[in-house]
Amino acid sequence: MPSTEAAPHAEISATTASAGAATAEFADHLAREGAPEIVEVLLPDTHGVLRGKWIPGGAAQKIWTDGVAIPLSIFGLDIWGREVMETGLHMETGDRDGLCRPVPGTLKPVPWAPRRSAQVMITMNEPDPRGGERPWELDPRHKLARQVERLAALGLYPCVAFELEFYLLKQQAGPDGAPEPVFPARGLARQNMYAMSDLDAYAALLHEVREAARIQGLPTDTVISEAAPGQYEVNLYHRRDAMAAADDAILLRRLIDGVARKHGLRASFMAKPLLDFAGSGMHVHVSLTDGAGDNAFGAGEAGEKLLRNAAAGMLATMADTCMFYVPGYNGYRRLVPGSYAPTSVSWGYDNRNVAVRVPNGPPKARRLEHRIAGADAHPHLVLAGILAGMLEGIERGLEPPAPLTGNADDVSAPRLSHSMHDAIRNFAGSSFIADAFGTTWQQVYAVMKEAELAAFEGRINPLEYETYL
Known part of the structure; x- marks a missing residue:
């Protein structure tokens, strides 16, 4: 993972950030980019869906001086944006407002927008009965911040990079409602993995993605054609700042979506x-660095032991945290044998069939690659689950089973959760989740996912009509 020199991503709070320092970021943006017509405030909800507001550019300074009022219950919405009453966050509470604060370093121009626009990520605080405000416990961002703090108490600091796969699709679905992918080469539906011709076919769009990332300061790296027609992958450079790395992933998804729409695609x-x-x-x-910034996994025998402990913790907590990595009904269709996705609770060296891989590389690049999450997952929750698992292994001195070689689909290792129902049950009953993330958040997330699953199970699929009608 090549290095990026991005500045550390300090979290804003009512007790540590001065209004003067906060407004300076907006003033600097005005000096560089000019006044925007609107500023889009972006709040990732429990599912990673971006919610928020458009604020007129002339009134945008209040984002930094006064904050942005949004109901706390936004973290009680389902994936479709509907209230999940079982959370107890809506009418029962009077639907109180929280106060959202901008995340430093995320104010960026929006180069694909039709009008001069800027965007900034925000994070939710709630009124503190003792005065002032405090982080809202249901904002996933704060769940990741907690795991980073726990590691820092051990003198360890995560260094993180995300890789995102996606499909380019036609705007209109096919006659059966299924998506229609673009076929870069002669209209053929085939893999053509890593083909330069598939990159060339959509070079204008992909180069615009790269240029928009440069303008926004997102540290994009490799772009490749993946294992299906119209499927691509964009990699991000690693960050020595876990919060910034997760922010990068959220913002890169929005960027790719925006540029694709500009080109008439999805x-x-x-x-x-x-x-x-x-x-x-x-x-x-993910690797862990010490206080000097050196890779702790690459520190000889002690580093290898630390890596094994971290891997063991990830494996031991994989069933409990699976809902973070595969949060929706469709995601379990991906976790099947022969599908380029892991199916077992397994690890190994330079083996892309396992759930946790140790890539080849020199000691300074020693790291663990977590391969379970779908591209639709919430980056902050994915990383929070990974780091909490690593902490479990490190603090308890866990040792992993023997690393696997060959096809991990064909071994007797425990299987990953095979359904959303299975994953919800493991999550809701987990004492590990309760300890690492809090019982309130555990209960709210579980009932939201139970409601989501019920919505899918409450539909009759077309095959049933074809078969039984």
């Missing part, structure tokens, strides 16, 4: 949009 991060082709994953590379 960009889909759906985990399994096409049954006959590979799904789209979100691979996460």
Whole structure:
């Protein structure tokens, strides 16, 4: 993972950030980019869906001085944006407002927008009965911040990079409602993996993605054609700042979607949009550095032990945290044998069939690659689950089973959760989740996912009509 020199991503809070320092970022933006017509405030909800507001450019300074009022119950919406009453966050509470604060370093121009626009990510605080405000416990961002703090107490700091796969699709679905992918080469539906011709076919769009990322300061790296027609992958350089790395992934998804729409296409991060082709994953590379910035995994025998402990913790907590990595009904279609996605609770060296891979490389690049998450997952929750698992292994001194070689589909290792129902049950009953993320958040997330599953199970699919009608 090549290095990026991005500045550390300090979290804003009412007790540590001065209004003067906060407004300076907006003033600097005005000096560089001119006044925007609107500023889009972006709040990733529990599912990673971006919610928020458009604020007129002339009134945008209040985002930094006063904050942005949004109901706390936005973290009680389902994937479709509907209230999940079982969360107890809506009418029962009077639907109180929280106060959202901008995330430093995320104010960026929006180069694909038809008008001069800027965007900034925000994070949710709630009124503190003792005065002031405090982080809202249901904002996933704060769940990741907690795991980073726990690691820092051990003198360890995560260094993280995300890889995002996606499909380019036609704007209109096919006659059966299924998505229609673009076929870069002669209209043929085939893999053509890593083909330069498929990159050339959509070079204008992909170069615009790269240029928009440059303008926004997103540290994009490799772009490749993946294992299906119209499927691509964009990699991000690693960050020595876990919060910034997760922010990069959220913002890159929005960027790719925006540029694709400008070109008359859709960009889909759906985990399994096409049954006959590979799904789209979100691979996460994580190493741990010490206080001097050196890779702790590369520190000889002690580093190898630390890596094994971290891998063991990830494996031991994989069933409990699977809902973070595969949060929706469709995602479990991706986790099937022979699909380029892991199916077992396994790890190994330079083996792309396992759930946790140790890539080849020199000691300074020693890292673990987590390969389970779908591209539709919430980056902050994915990374929070990974880091909490690593902490479990490190603090308890866990040792992993023997690393696997060959095809991990053909071994007797425990299987990953095979359904959303299975994953919800493991998550809701987990004492590990309760300890690492809090019982309130555990209960709210579980009932939201139970409601989501019920919505899918409450539909009759077309095959049933074809068979029984």
